[in-house]
Amino acid sequence: MKVIRNINEMQQIVKDLKIQGKEIGFVPTMGFLHEGHISLIERARNENDLVVTSIFVNPLQFGPNEDFDQYPRDFERDERLARERGTDILFYPSAEAMYPKGAGTVMKVTSRTDVLCGEKRPGHFDGVVTVLTKLFHIIQPDRAYFGLKDAQQVAVVDDLIRSYFFPVELVACPTVREEDGLAKSSRNVNLSTEERKAAPKLYEHLLSARKLAEEGADVETVRSQLLSELDQMALGETDYVQILSYPGLEAVQTFDQPTIIALAYRFQKARLIDNIIIR
Ligand code: PAF
Numbered sequence: 001m002k003v004i005r006n007i008n009e010m011q012q013i014v015k016d017l018k019i020q021g022k023e024i025g026f027v028p029t030m031g032f033l034h035e036g037h038i039s040l041i042e043r044a045r046n047e048n049d050l051v052v053t054s055i056f057v058n059p060l061q062f063g064p065n066e067d068f069d070q071y072p073r074d075f076e077r078d079e080r081l082a083r084e085r086g087t088d089i090l091f092y093p094s095a096e097a098m099y100p101k102g103a104g105t106v107m108k109v110t111s112r113t114d115v116l117c118g119e120k121r122p123g124h125f126d127g128v129v130t131v132l133t134k135l136f137h138i139i140q141p142d143r144a145y146f147g148l149k150d151a152q153q154v155a156v157v158d159d160l161i162r163s164y165f166f167p168v169e170l171v172a173c174p175t176v177r178e179e180d181g182l183a184k185s186s187r188n189v190n191l192s193t194e195e196r197k198a199a200p201k202l203y204e205h206l207l208s209a210r211k212l213a214e215e216g217a218d219v220e221t222v223r224s225q226l227l228s229e230l231d232q233m234a235l236g237e238t239d240y241v242q243i244l245s246y247p248g249l250e251a252v253q254t255f256d257q258p259t260i261i262a263l264a265y266r267f268q269k270a271r272l273i274d275n276i277i278i279r
Contacts, residue, residue: 001083003090007097007138013089014140022049026141026168028132031055032072032186033081036176040145043173045086052139053082054091060103061127070269072189091139098134106130111159112249116152116242116262117273128153129160136166144168149175149183151260151275155247175274177203183274190270198235199272202265205229206276213255213278219243222261230265239264239271246277 004010017024025044029037037053044051055078062068075092082090107129112118118125136144146154154172161168176184181203182196191199209226217225223243230238245252246260255278262275 001079001087001090003079003092005092005094005097007093010089010091010093010138014138017050018140023142024048024139025051026135026139026144027051027053027087028135028144028146029053029055030057030071030186031078032074032189033078034176034184034186034188036147036149036184038081038085039176040147040173041082041085041087043171044143044145047171048143050088051086052089052091052141053087054093054135054139055082056091056093056095056098056131056135058098058127058131059095060099060106060130061124063121063123066121067187067190067269067271070190072186091135098131103130107133107160109156109159112152112155112247115244115249116240117264118152118156120239120264125153125156129156132157132160133164136168141168143171145171145173147175148172148277149185149274151246151262151277152249155249158247181207183272185270185272187270187272191267192269195235195267195270198233199267201233202230202263202272202274206261206263206274209261210276210278213259213261219252219254226261226263230263233265236265236267239266 025048027040027044041053057071109125109129113125158170161170180200182200205226209222212222223241227241241263243261246258252259259278260275264273
């Protein structure tokens with residue numbers, strides 16, 4: 001595995017690969033790799049000639065009071081995992097290289113972001129699509145792999161790819177969970193012992209919500225039950241519970257179309273998100 005920090009060097013490598021007709025699978029990450037990322041790398045490995053994984057903690061997608069400084073980082077461990085699990089090129093640019101003039105020219109997302117994390121984290125998805133636009137231009141992947149834990153991100157990237165005619169296939173992959181059901185996330189390390197014990201309840205409550213929906217309950221009943229179960233956890237606070245069409249992310253009255261039941265919950269030092277998509 002090669003580690004590339006320089007953008008020009010990365011672009012030259014991509015140029016050569018394209019001349020050779022190689023298909024590139026791309027896994028963008030912010031590092032602190034876990035089994036969720038690894039599952040994306042392994043899938044990319046199976047479906048492409050070559051896998052590029054990027055590690056870049058993108059300052060532009062963090063709000064002023066968010067956890068950019070606390071975001072966990074461990075490059076040595078990431079490098080080892082990426083190598084062992086099938087990455088060919090690890091792209092690890094610096095913030096100065098990605099944003100030589102500060103934020104510079106940025107992208108603005110105007111659809112699918114007035115709900116869920118987009119509503120709670122203003123500017124977050126502008127930062128995500130700005131960095132992904134840069135990364136797609138540098139790496140020119142044939143396929144890009146994203147986890148459905150960040151289902152809104154998948155919906156926004158789907159719109160980015162369509163709006164800007166990127167010749168990239170978006171591959172949305174299932175959420176990878178711990179044995180007790182907690183969705184794998186780099187932020188889980190910031191949970192206290194007590195919070196870690198309680199956190200699997202987020203998924204348990206989502207499963208009960210799905211069951212209720214499948215039994216025929218209406219959207220408002222499912223939402224209220226989920227909200228009240230989360231409120232009873234009492235270790236943190238619910239940021240949102242929303243039930244929307246997927247991937248359009250519009251309000252729904254019934255479960256007659258693909259629908260996402262999504263939540264965000266704030267523990268002391270970690271805000272966790274999770275969801276279930278009912279197809
Ligand atoms: O999902 C993430 O880790 C980030 O939002 C991404 C896609 C790498 C962009 O910075």
